[in-house]
Amino acid sequence: MRDNPVLRVVTKxxxxxxxxxxxxxxxHGDYGPGGGFQAGVIFAAAFILYALVFGTRAARTxxxxxxxxxxxxxxxxxxxxxxxxSQLLGSQFLxxxxxADNPLHGQHIGIFLVELGVGITVAAVMITLFxxxxxxxxxx
Amino acid sequence: xxxxxNFVLLGLLAVxxxxxxxxxxxxxxxxxxxIYSLLAAVVFVVLDAVDVAFTEAAVGVGISTILMLATIxxxxxxxxxxxxxxxxxxAVVIVxxxxxxxxxxxxxxxxxxxxxxxxxxxxxxxxxxPEEIGIPxxxxxxxxxxxxxxxxxxxxxxxxxxxxxxxxxxxxxxRPSTQPTEQEKT
Numbered sequence: 472m473r474d475n476p477v478l479r480v481v482t483k484x485x486x487x488x489x490x491x492x493x494x495x496x497x498x499h500g501d502y503g504p505g506g507g508f509q510a511g512v513i514f515a516a517a518f519i520l521y522a523l524v525f526g527t528r529a530a531r532t533x534x535x536x537x538x539x540x541x542x543x544x545x546x547x548x549x550x551x552x553x554x555x556x557s558q559l560l561g562s563q564f565l566x567x568x569x570x571a572d573n574p575l576h577g578q579h580i581g582i583f584l585v586e587l588g589v590g591i592t593v594a595a596v597m598i599t600l601f602x603x604x605x606x607x608x609x610x611x
Numbered sequence: 612x613x614x615x616x617n618f619v620l621l622g623l624l625a626v627x628x629x630x631x632x633x634x635x636x637x638x639x640x641x642x643x644x645x646i647y648s649l650l651a652a653v654v655f656v657v658l659d660a661v662d663v664a665f666t667e668a669a670v671g672v673g674i675s676t677i678l679m680l681a682t683i684x685x686x687x688x689x690x691x692x693x694x695x696x697x698x699x700x701x702a703v704v705i706v707x708x709x710x711x712x713x714x715x716x717x718x719x720x721x722x723x724x725x726x727x728x729x730x731x732x733x734x735x736x737x738x739x740x741p742e743e744i745g746i747p748x749x750x751x752x753x754x755x756x757x758x759x760x761x762x763x764x765x766x767x768x769x770x771x772x773x774x775x776x777x778x779x780x781x782x783x784x785x786r787p788s789t790q791p792t793e794q795e796k797t
Binding site: 496500501502503504505506508509512513515516519523531536539540543544546547550551554564565567574575578579581582585586588589592593595596597599600601602603604605606607 | 664665673744747750755763766769772776777
Protein backbone atom coordinates (compact mmCIF):
# COMPACT_ATOMS: atom_id res chain seq x y z
CA MET A 472 0.00 0.00 0.00
CA ARG A 473 2.99 2.32 0.33
CA ASP A 474 2.83 3.16 -3.41
CA ASN A 475 -0.48 4.97 -3.00
CA PRO A 476 0.35 8.68 -2.44
CA VAL A 477 -3.08 9.54 -1.01
CA LEU A 478 -2.82 6.84 1.65
CA ARG A 479 0.75 7.80 2.44
CA VAL A 480 0.02 11.51 2.92
CA VAL A 481 -3.22 10.96 4.86
CA THR A 482 -1.47 8.46 7.13
CA LYS A 483 1.34 10.90 7.85
CA UNK A 484 -1.20 13.56 8.82
CA UNK A 485 -3.36 11.17 10.84
CA UNK A 486 -0.63 9.50 12.92
CA UNK A 487 0.38 12.59 14.97
CA UNK A 488 -3.28 13.37 15.61
CA UNK A 489 -3.94 9.80 16.80
CA UNK A 490 -0.89 9.92 19.08
CA UNK A 491 -1.97 13.29 20.47
CA UNK A 492 -5.50 12.00 21.11
CA UNK A 493 -4.05 8.94 22.86
CA UNK A 494 -2.00 11.20 25.15
CA UNK A 495 -5.11 13.31 25.84
CA UNK A 496 -7.10 10.19 26.75
CA UNK A 497 -4.20 9.02 28.93
CA UNK A 498 -3.73 12.20 30.94
CA HIS A 499 -7.31 13.42 30.95
CA GLY A 500 -8.62 10.12 32.29
CA ASP A 501 -8.82 11.63 35.78
CA TYR A 502 -11.43 14.16 34.64
CA GLY A 503 -13.31 12.54 31.76
CA PRO A 504 -13.85 9.11 30.26
CA GLY A 505 -10.61 7.38 29.40
CA GLY A 506 -7.54 6.04 31.09
CA GLY A 507 -4.59 3.79 30.53
CA PHE A 508 -6.35 0.90 28.77
CA GLN A 509 -8.07 3.05 26.15
CA ALA A 510 -5.07 5.32 25.66
CA GLY A 511 -2.73 2.37 25.20
CA VAL A 512 -4.98 0.87 22.53
CA ILE A 513 -5.29 4.19 20.66
CA PHE A 514 -1.54 4.77 20.91
CA ALA A 515 -0.96 1.31 19.44
CA ALA A 516 -3.50 2.04 16.68
CA ALA A 517 -1.22 4.78 15.33
CA PHE A 518 1.68 2.31 15.00
CA ILE A 519 -0.62 -0.31 13.48
CA LEU A 520 -1.80 2.22 10.88
CA TYR A 521 1.84 2.93 10.08
CA ALA A 522 2.54 -0.80 9.74
CA LEU A 523 -0.53 -1.28 7.51
CA VAL A 524 0.51 1.45 5.08
CA PHE A 525 4.31 1.22 5.12
CA GLY A 526 4.66 -2.50 5.86
CA THR A 527 5.63 -4.40 9.00
CA ARG A 528 9.29 -4.31 8.00
CA ALA A 529 9.30 -0.51 8.20
CA ALA A 530 7.28 -0.62 11.42
CA ARG A 531 9.88 -2.93 12.92
CA THR A 532 12.55 -0.30 12.27
CA UNK A 533 10.42 2.27 14.12
CA UNK A 534 9.82 -0.02 17.11
CA UNK A 535 12.51 -2.73 17.17
CA UNK A 536 11.37 -5.99 18.84
CA UNK A 537 13.95 -5.60 21.61
CA UNK A 538 12.55 -2.17 22.54
CA UNK A 539 9.00 -3.55 22.38
CA UNK A 540 9.87 -6.41 24.74
CA UNK A 541 11.53 -4.05 27.22
CA UNK A 542 8.67 -1.52 27.13
CA UNK A 543 6.08 -4.29 27.64
CA UNK A 544 7.74 -5.18 30.93
CA UNK A 545 8.38 -1.53 31.90
CA UNK A 546 4.70 -0.65 32.28
CA UNK A 547 4.00 -3.56 34.60
CA UNK A 548 7.17 -2.81 36.58
CA UNK A 549 6.06 0.83 36.93
CA UNK A 550 2.64 -0.26 38.26
CA UNK A 551 4.07 -2.77 40.73
CA UNK A 552 6.89 -0.34 41.56
CA UNK A 553 4.45 2.37 42.63
CA UNK A 554 2.81 -0.19 44.91
CA UNK A 555 6.13 -1.24 46.38
CA UNK A 556 7.33 2.33 46.89
CA SER A 557 4.12 3.24 48.71
CA GLN A 558 4.68 0.15 50.85
CA LEU A 559 8.26 1.20 51.62
CA LEU A 560 7.06 4.70 52.53
CA GLY A 561 4.93 3.25 55.27
CA SER A 562 1.44 2.65 53.88
CA GLN A 563 -0.05 -0.47 52.32
CA PHE A 564 0.70 -1.97 48.90
CA LEU A 565 -0.91 0.28 46.23
CA UNK A 566 -2.20 2.71 48.87
CA UNK A 567 -0.82 5.95 47.45
CA UNK A 568 -1.44 8.17 50.51
CA UNK A 569 2.23 8.11 51.50
CA UNK A 570 3.61 9.13 48.08
CA ALA A 571 3.40 12.84 48.97
CA ASP A 572 3.14 14.86 52.19
CA ASN A 573 -0.59 15.30 51.52
CA PRO A 574 -2.76 12.16 51.01
CA LEU A 575 -4.73 13.81 48.18
CA HIS A 576 -1.51 14.68 46.32
CA GLY A 577 -0.22 11.18 46.96
CA GLN A 578 -3.35 9.67 45.43
CA HIS A 579 -3.04 11.99 42.42
CA ILE A 580 0.58 10.99 41.81
CA GLY A 581 -0.16 7.31 42.41
CA ILE A 582 -3.14 7.17 40.02
CA PHE A 583 -1.20 9.13 37.38
CA LEU A 584 1.78 6.74 37.49
CA VAL A 585 -0.37 3.61 37.67
CA GLU A 586 -2.44 4.67 34.64
CA LEU A 587 0.78 5.48 32.79
CA GLY A 588 2.04 1.98 33.52
CA VAL A 589 -1.22 0.48 32.23
CA GLY A 590 -1.02 2.59 29.06
CA ILE A 591 2.60 1.65 28.34
CA THR A 592 2.10 -2.10 28.70
CA VAL A 593 -1.23 -2.16 26.82
CA ALA A 594 0.21 -0.18 23.89
CA ALA A 595 3.31 -2.40 23.69
CA VAL A 596 1.30 -5.63 23.88
CA MET A 597 -1.14 -4.46 21.17
CA ILE A 598 1.73 -3.55 18.83
CA THR A 599 3.38 -6.91 19.61
CA LEU A 600 0.15 -8.76 18.81
CA PHE A 601 -0.25 -7.03 15.47
CA UNK A 602 3.39 -7.37 14.41
CA UNK A 603 3.43 -11.03 15.45
CA UNK A 604 0.36 -11.81 13.32
CA UNK A 605 0.92 -9.51 10.35
CA UNK A 606 4.69 -10.06 10.28
CA UNK A 607 4.18 -13.71 9.36
CA UNK A 608 3.01 -12.84 5.87
CA UNK A 609 5.75 -12.69 3.27
CA UNK A 610 6.39 -9.14 2.23
CA UNK A 611 7.52 -8.10 -1.20
CA UNK B 612 -37.93 8.05 23.25
CA UNK B 613 -35.25 6.05 25.07
CA UNK B 614 -37.32 2.89 24.52
CA UNK B 615 -37.28 3.55 20.77
CA UNK B 616 -33.48 4.04 20.81
CA ASN B 617 -33.01 0.82 22.78
CA PHE B 618 -35.39 -1.04 20.47
CA VAL B 619 -33.56 0.10 17.33
CA LEU B 620 -30.11 -0.61 18.81
CA LEU B 621 -30.96 -4.08 20.09
CA GLY B 622 -32.74 -4.89 16.80
CA LEU B 623 -29.68 -3.86 14.83
CA LEU B 624 -27.49 -5.95 17.19
CA ALA B 625 -29.63 -9.01 16.47
CA VAL B 626 -29.61 -8.37 12.69
CA UNK B 627 -25.81 -7.95 12.69
CA UNK B 628 -25.31 -11.14 14.70
CA UNK B 629 -27.57 -13.14 12.36
CA UNK B 630 -25.79 -11.68 9.30
CA UNK B 631 -22.41 -12.70 10.79
CA UNK B 632 -23.71 -16.27 11.21
CA UNK B 633 -25.21 -16.49 7.70
CA UNK B 634 -22.27 -15.01 5.77
CA UNK B 635 -19.50 -17.31 4.53
CA UNK B 636 -17.06 -14.61 3.43
CA UNK B 637 -14.83 -14.17 6.49
CA UNK B 638 -13.90 -10.62 5.49
CA UNK B 639 -17.59 -9.65 5.60
CA UNK B 640 -18.01 -11.52 8.90
CA UNK B 641 -15.13 -9.50 10.39
CA UNK B 642 -16.81 -6.28 9.27
CA UNK B 643 -20.05 -7.50 10.89
CA UNK B 644 -18.17 -8.10 14.15
CA UNK B 645 -16.82 -4.55 13.94
CA ILE B 646 -20.33 -3.15 13.43
CA TYR B 647 -21.60 -5.32 16.30
CA SER B 648 -18.92 -3.90 18.64
CA LEU B 649 -19.74 -0.36 17.55
CA LEU B 650 -23.44 -0.93 18.27
CA ALA B 651 -22.54 -2.45 21.64
CA ALA B 652 -20.46 0.66 22.39
CA VAL B 653 -23.51 2.84 21.60
CA VAL B 654 -25.62 0.67 23.93
CA PHE B 655 -23.05 1.29 26.69
CA VAL B 656 -23.31 5.04 26.06
CA VAL B 657 -27.11 4.80 26.38
CA LEU B 658 -26.54 2.96 29.70
CA ASP B 659 -24.28 5.89 30.84
CA ALA B 660 -21.20 3.65 30.95
CA VAL B 661 -18.97 5.96 28.90
CA ASP B 662 -15.67 4.42 29.98
CA VAL B 663 -16.80 0.93 28.99
CA ALA B 664 -18.14 2.28 25.70
CA PHE B 665 -14.78 3.90 25.04
CA THR B 666 -12.93 0.63 25.66
CA GLU B 667 -15.40 -1.31 23.51
CA ALA B 668 -15.02 1.19 20.66
CA ALA B 669 -11.22 1.17 20.83
CA VAL B 670 -10.64 -2.55 21.42
CA GLY B 671 -13.70 -4.20 19.86
CA VAL B 672 -14.00 -2.04 16.76
CA GLY B 673 -10.37 -1.11 16.23
CA ILE B 674 -7.82 -3.62 17.45
CA SER B 675 -9.77 -6.89 17.24
CA THR B 676 -11.01 -6.09 13.71
CA ILE B 677 -7.43 -5.43 12.62
CA LEU B 678 -6.17 -8.61 14.32
CA MET B 679 -8.91 -10.70 12.69
CA LEU B 680 -8.09 -9.16 9.30
CA ALA B 681 -4.42 -10.00 9.83
CA THR B 682 -5.42 -13.59 10.64
CA ILE B 683 -7.67 -13.78 7.55
CA UNK B 684 -4.68 -12.64 5.51
CA UNK B 685 -2.89 -15.75 6.79
CA UNK B 686 -5.67 -18.35 6.54
CA UNK B 687 -7.76 -17.22 3.53
CA UNK B 688 -11.13 -15.49 3.45
CA UNK B 689 -13.53 -18.32 2.58
CA UNK B 690 -15.16 -20.32 5.33
CA UNK B 691 -14.77 -24.08 4.94
CA UNK B 692 -17.94 -26.16 4.68
CA UNK B 693 -18.73 -27.63 8.11
CA UNK B 694 -18.11 -31.38 8.23
CA UNK B 695 -20.91 -32.05 10.74
CA UNK B 696 -24.51 -30.97 11.25
CA UNK B 697 -24.82 -28.04 13.67
CA UNK B 698 -27.91 -29.46 15.45
CA UNK B 699 -26.25 -30.48 18.75
CA UNK B 700 -24.37 -27.16 19.16
CA UNK B 701 -27.61 -25.33 18.31
CA ALA B 702 -29.49 -27.25 21.03
CA VAL B 703 -26.74 -26.48 23.58
CA VAL B 704 -26.80 -22.78 22.67
CA ILE B 705 -30.61 -22.57 22.88
CA VAL B 706 -30.71 -24.30 26.28
CA UNK B 707 -27.91 -22.09 27.63
CA UNK B 708 -29.58 -18.96 26.27
CA UNK B 709 -32.93 -19.95 27.78
CA UNK B 710 -31.24 -20.54 31.16
CA UNK B 711 -29.59 -17.11 30.99
CA UNK B 712 -32.87 -15.39 30.10
CA UNK B 713 -34.58 -17.28 32.94
CA UNK B 714 -31.81 -16.06 35.24
CA UNK B 715 -32.38 -12.40 34.30
CA UNK B 716 -36.01 -12.68 35.52
CA UNK B 717 -34.73 -12.66 39.11
CA UNK B 718 -32.43 -9.69 38.56
CA UNK B 719 -33.37 -6.30 40.06
CA UNK B 720 -34.64 -3.67 37.63
CA UNK B 721 -32.15 -1.46 35.80
CA UNK B 722 -31.02 1.42 38.01
CA UNK B 723 -32.96 0.10 41.01
CA UNK B 724 -31.54 1.96 44.06
CA UNK B 725 -32.32 -1.03 46.31
CA UNK B 726 -30.37 -3.48 44.16
CA UNK B 727 -27.59 -5.25 46.11
CA UNK B 728 -24.91 -3.77 43.84
CA UNK B 729 -25.99 -0.22 44.79
CA UNK B 730 -26.01 -0.95 48.52
CA UNK B 731 -22.61 -2.61 48.95
CA UNK B 732 -19.44 -0.52 48.44
CA UNK B 733 -20.72 1.74 45.64
CA UNK B 734 -22.25 4.42 47.95
CA UNK B 735 -19.04 4.55 49.98
CA UNK B 736 -16.93 5.08 46.83
CA UNK B 737 -19.28 7.80 45.56
CA UNK B 738 -19.51 9.61 48.92
CA UNK B 739 -15.93 9.30 50.18
CA UNK B 740 -13.85 9.57 47.01
CA PRO B 741 -13.94 13.43 46.84
CA GLU B 742 -12.35 13.63 50.32
CA GLU B 743 -10.09 10.59 50.04
CA ILE B 744 -8.87 10.83 46.44
CA GLY B 745 -10.11 14.13 45.01
CA ILE B 746 -10.39 13.03 41.37
CA PRO B 747 -13.67 13.75 39.54
CA UNK B 748 -13.89 10.56 37.45
CA UNK B 749 -15.01 7.92 39.94
CA UNK B 750 -14.38 5.14 37.39
CA UNK B 751 -10.69 6.05 37.31
CA UNK B 752 -10.62 6.29 41.10
CA UNK B 753 -12.12 2.84 41.57
CA UNK B 754 -9.97 1.33 38.81
CA UNK B 755 -6.63 2.78 39.86
CA UNK B 756 -6.92 3.36 43.60
CA UNK B 757 -9.67 1.44 45.42
CA UNK B 758 -9.36 -1.57 43.14
CA UNK B 759 -5.71 -1.03 42.21
CA UNK B 760 -4.84 -4.59 43.08
CA UNK B 761 -7.41 -5.92 40.56
CA UNK B 762 -6.07 -3.60 37.88
CA UNK B 763 -2.55 -4.83 38.58
CA UNK B 764 -3.89 -8.35 38.01
CA UNK B 765 -5.57 -7.31 34.74
CA UNK B 766 -2.37 -5.70 33.54
CA UNK B 767 -0.49 -8.89 34.41
CA UNK B 768 -3.00 -10.83 32.28
CA UNK B 769 -2.33 -8.53 29.30
CA UNK B 770 1.41 -8.77 29.93
CA UNK B 771 1.16 -12.57 30.04
CA UNK B 772 -0.80 -12.55 26.77
CA UNK B 773 1.96 -10.51 25.16
CA UNK B 774 4.66 -12.84 26.49
CA UNK B 775 2.66 -15.84 25.28
CA UNK B 776 2.34 -14.39 21.77
CA UNK B 777 6.07 -13.66 21.75
CA UNK B 778 6.83 -17.22 22.85
CA UNK B 779 4.44 -18.84 20.34
CA UNK B 780 4.77 -16.65 17.25
CA UNK B 781 7.74 -14.43 18.01
CA UNK B 782 8.74 -11.30 16.16
CA UNK B 783 10.96 -12.33 13.30
CA UNK B 784 14.31 -10.62 13.70
CA UNK B 785 15.40 -8.28 10.95
CA ARG B 786 18.40 -9.63 9.13
CA PRO B 787 21.14 -7.23 7.96
CA SER B 788 20.59 -8.39 4.35
CA THR B 789 17.34 -7.37 2.62
CA GLN B 790 17.11 -10.74 0.86
CA PRO B 791 15.11 -13.18 2.99
CA THR B 792 17.06 -16.34 3.72
CA GLU B 793 15.64 -19.80 3.07
CA GLN B 794 14.95 -20.23 6.76
CA GLU B 795 12.83 -17.08 6.87
CA LYS B 796 10.69 -18.16 3.93
CA THR B 797 9.51 -21.37 5.57
